[in-house]
Amino acid sequence: xxxxxxxxxxxxxxxxxxxxxxxxxxxxxxxxxxxxxxxxxxxxxxxxxxxxxxxxxxxxxxxxxxxxxxxxxxxxxxxxxxxxxxxxxxxxxxxxxxxxxxxxxxxxxxxxxxxxxxxxxxxxxxxxxxxxxxxxxxxxxxxxxxxxxxxxxxxxxxxxxxxxxxxxxxxxxxxxxxxxxxxxxxxxxxxxxxxxxxxxxxxxxxxxxxxxxxxxxxxxxxxxxxxxxxxxxxxxxxxxxxxxxxxxxxxxxxxxxxxxxxxxxxxxxxxxxxxxxxxxxxxxxxxxxxxxxxxxxxxxxxxxxxxxxxxxxxxxxxxxxxxxxxxxxxxxxxxxxxxxxxxxxxxxxxxxxxxxxxxxxxxxxxxxxxxxxxxxxxxxxxxxxxxxxxxxxxxxxxxxxxxxxxxxxxxxxxxxxxxxxxxxxxxxxxxxxxxxxxxxxxxxxxxxxxxxxxxxxxxxxxxxxxxxxxxxxxxxxxxxxxxxxxxxxxxxxxxxxxxxxxxxxxxxxxxxxxxxxxxxxxxxxxxxxxxxxxxxxxxxxxxxxxxxxxxxxxxxxxxxxxxxxxxxxxxxxxxxxxxxxxxxxxxxxxxxxxxxxxxxxxxxxxxxxxxxxxxxxxxxxxxxxxxxxxxxxxxxxxxxxxxxxxxxxxxxxxxxxxxxxxxxxxxxxxxxxxxxxxxxxxxxxxxxxxxxxxxxxxxxxxxxxxxxxxxxxxxxxxxxxxxxxxxxxxxxxxxxxxxxxxxxxxxxxxxxxxxxxxxxxxxxxxxxxxxxxxxxxxxxxxxxxxxxxxxxxxxxxxxxxxxxxx
RNA sequence: GCCGGUGUGAUGGAAUUGGUAGACGUAGCGGAUUCAAAAUCCGCCGGGCUAAUCUCCCGUGUGGGUUCGAGUCCCACCACCGGCACCA
Numbered sequence: 001x002x003x004x005x006x007x008x009x010x011x012x013x014x015x016x017x018x019x020x021x022x023x024x025x026x027x028x029x030x031x032x033x034x035x036x037x038x039x040x041x042x043x044x045x046x047x048x049x050x051x052x053x054x055x056x057x058x059x060x061x062x063x064x065x066x067x068x069x070x071x072x073x074x075x076x077x078x079x080x081x082x083x084x085x086x087x088x089x090x091x092x093x094x095x096x097x098x099x100x101x102x103x104x105x106x107x108x109x110x111x112x113x114x115x116x117x118x119x120x121x122x123x124x125x126x127x128x129x130x131x132x133x134x135x136x137x138x139x140x141x142x143x144x145x146x147x148x149x150x151x152x153x154x155x156x157x158x159x160x161x162x163x164x165x166x167x168x169x170x171x172x173x174x175x176x177x178x179x180x181x182x183x184x185x186x187x188x189x190x191x192x193x194x195x196x197x198x199x200x201x202x203x204x205x206x207x208x209x210x211x212x213x214x215x216x217x218x219x220x221x222x223x224x225x226x227x228x229x230x231x232x233x234x235x236x237x238x239x240x241x242x243x244x245x246x247x248x249x250x251x252x253x254x255x256x257x258x259x260x261x262x263x264x265x266x267x268x269x270x271x272x273x274x275x276x277x278x279x280x281x282x283x284x285x286x287x288x289x290x291x292x293x294x295x296x297x298x299x300x301x302x303x304x305x306x307x308x309x310x311x312x313x314x315x316x317x318x319x320x321x322x323x324x325x326x327x328x329x330x331x332x333x334x335x336x337x338x339x340x341x342x343x344x345x346x347x348x349x350x351x352x353x354x355x356x357x358x359x360x361x362x363x364x365x366x367x368x369x370x371x372x373x374x375x376x377x378x379x380x381x382x383x384x385x386x387x388x389x390x391x392x393x394x395x396x397x398x399x400x401x402x403x404x405x406x407x408x409x410x411x412x413x414x415x416x417x418x419x420x421x422x423x424x425x426x427x428x429x430x431x432x433x434x435x436x437x438x439x440x441x442x443x444x445x446x447x448x449x450x451x452x453x454x455x456x457x458x459x460x461x462x463x464x465x466x467x468x469x470x471x472x473x474x475x476x477x478x479x480x481x482x483x484x485x486x487x488x489x490x491x492x493x494x495x496x497x498x499x500x501x502x503x504x505x506x507x508x509x510x511x512x513x514x515x516x517x518x519x520x521x522x523x524x525x526x527x528x529x530x531x532x533x534x535x536x537x538x539x540x541x542x543x544x545x546x547x548x549x550x551x552x553x554x555x556x557x558x559x560x561x562x563x564x565x566x567x568x569x570x571x572x573x574x575x576x577x578x579x580x581x582x583x584x585x586x587x588x589x590x591x592x593x594x595x596x597x598x599x600x601x602x603x604x605x606x607x608x609x610x611x612x613x614x615x616x617x618x619x620x621x622x623x624x625x626x627x628x629x630x631x632x633x634x635x636x637x638x639x640x641x642x643x644x645x646x647x648x649x650x651x652x653x654x655x656x657x658x659x660x661x662x663x664x665x666x667x668x669x670x671x672x673x674x675x676x677x678x679x680x681x682x683x684x685x686x687x688x689x690x691x692x693x694x695x696x697x698x699x700x701x702x703x704x705x706x707x708x709x710x711x712x713x714x715x716x717x718x719x720x721x722x723x724x725x726x727x728x729x730x731x732x733x734x735x736x737x738x739x740x741x742x743x744x745x746x747x748x749x750x751x752x753x754x755x756x757x758x759x760x761x762x763x764x765x766x767x768x769x770x771x772x773x774x775x776x777x778x779x780x781x782x783x784x785x786x787x788x789x790x791x792x793x794x795x796x797x798x799x800x801x802x803x804x805x806x
Numbered sequence: 807g808c809c810g811g812u813g814u815g816a817u818g819g820a821a822u823u824g825g826u827a828g829a830c831g832u833a834g835c836g837g838a839u840u841c842a843a844a845a846u847c848c849g850c851c852g853g854g855c856u857a858a859u860c861u862c863c864c865g866u867g868u869g870g871g872u873u874c875g876a877g878u879c880c881c882a883c884c885a886c887c888g889g890c891a892c893c894a
Contacts, residue, residue, distance in 0.1 A: 172891090212810090213888095216809070216889095217809085217810075220808090220809060221890080223890090225893075225894085243893095244894060245894065246894080257894090326892095327892085329892080333893045334894065337894095338894045339894085340894085341894090346807090347892055347894075348894080350892095417893090418890095538889085541889085542889085612819095612831070614819055617811095618812080618819095619888095620818075620819090625818095625832055625833070626831065626832050626833095627832095628831095629830090629832060630831080632846095633830095633831085639846090675818095675819075675820085675830085675831095676819095676820065676821095676829085678830080679819095679830035680830085682831075683830065686830090689847090747861085748861095749825090751875090752873090752874055752875045753861085754826050754861050755861065756861070789874090790874065792825085792874055797825055798875090800825085800875065
């Protein structure tokens, strides 16, 4: 018989489905294991080779867990709201729901074709009303707790998608999705107060088993910095509050800078206090019209205008100092105002040089501050020109001055975060409707929960409008409603939620996907929480991963979720690149379609190859040629199974390696080193070919192989007379004692250089090993006439003789 | 600029975490089988020296260092990739 993957694979997929071997039990005496992969966006192109890599990896992990006796939950679903579907629908005049349905169908069959052990009874679809009912429900809870609010503010506006973007969706000043320029636009938006969770999102990382780069990236994104808020006076009598991380340098503040949007500037202009009002207004206007891209590109040259008519007063010494406006101070961070200390801040220094401001050294220990700012924040700097702070190090001066400011009532310690609140409105059709109603009398009112889900209405056109309104705004009949509070005439919110909404809690829905009275039952949540291991892309670190941690913490706070954190462990895979080492893309024409590989070599070969291609965490380059090696390996296994000896005993010659391999494959799966696990099995097969092998040997091999290549493993298991499914067998036991051979080969070094090899009994003691080494003629060539000064023995590896001339 | 990551044969990558560098796989070369090809099997496959050998010499981005011993640790640099970017 031949290894006929085209017949075998569908056969076993069908049998697995019939026997429901991958269904997770709601109740079980076994320990639970919840393995999760990021659910795909069901695009029209179908699966590409990027998908199988993380899916196969977690499939292997969860299959191994099942064999280890866990009750495993390994679910799959579809994150189906989003722009591509909507754009496709617009172009082809098909309803997005229909497009989504077709795409999901296609994705499902492709995923099944690859033999993943998903529990298909638990599929979720974020666009299904029975699902988004609960997305809307969570929004209402956020609203009720004051964590969702409507605010008019400058937001990121994608000129091509005609839609608002979250900060996280703007990459280098352009839209993450389409690459079009992003501009600032004043809009009234729903916002989520993620900033209220900033500290907890940082702190709780400590308890989690996330790979370090994910933690670092999240911490950096949240961007905590500690310092103080200090109140300056203006000569016009106002308080100007500034934030600084360096309160110790207060005596060196020689001017102030307000962001162009600062409200004090507005009020001074209106009150006619500024003699150069025209110049100031012109600068404000120019700053407002700059896109993010222009802001970042122009960040080399500092610009600004000095306010003529109002000055600031430094509270520590009563000195009057000039006030500027400049767009290097952001209105959205801190208080939108700074004290400038050019001697000890690079940006202030640069600005001071350009505008001729005074530079006063208050921390000694650096070079001449007229030539460059001295910014060290450690013990190297000592305070000078600073009255009561003189002589203190920077480290000591910061708490000292903070305490003093608090006593004087002119300042206090303060923590700031770079993280901004989450802009939650999108002016598009294909998203969850925001369940809010605006009444002229009562203001914004939440929809009563019994009216959920608030269904997306059928519309004629999904086109976004140029005036920045959602397509839903044209649905006058849908928009018109009554106020839940007073019963009067009211309008529905016409913006929809962003793509990230549905994915912020989907892992909870898998625990109890058909529940109609709660997002999931308490029992299911208690049993399955948290996700034990979640693998996904690095690109979601500051988006989905952060958002869903935020939502989950909120659900924990209101008593819905049982754990503080949603995911115990997070790992991340590298991308698969095209053959040239470039990103796969349609325009480059280097996209590999999994269907083609499955047709030519079978799903097992594809699975094996995507795991063998390289280090799982590292990017890897696709190679059509190397796929063949994996197919050959499976062919060899097949041929061995057909020709092996009938005995169920292990062959003596293979025993040591067999036991080593059992251990190695198990350890490597846990460490996600799938490539070396496969290499170890290849080595074992090489030994089987050399030494011959028995049915017993082959059964063990096939069991080890089954998480990686489940179809062929099932077929061979059956062929070798195994009972039941191989995927339901326990992981083979290995015997530590049997992994050791009787004798070992050791390298002999003389002064650190390998000169020979000796074979000694595995249990030989150091003296015996040294004696054997010294007896070796090749070694003697180098030790002759020398005195042995020292020996180093590494059991089972090498012996090093250190000799000196006599 | 700041924060991460990576750098090893022709090539994808291994290396028990300080212990014989190049496992395993591709590609290549030689042989067996075949009328022939495919498939399969066996052997070779970093560089140098050599007629050929020999753990003889060199070799893990570069230059130093620590160590009996360094791909692995330390210091200084170079190149590429990713993230952030006027966050006071």
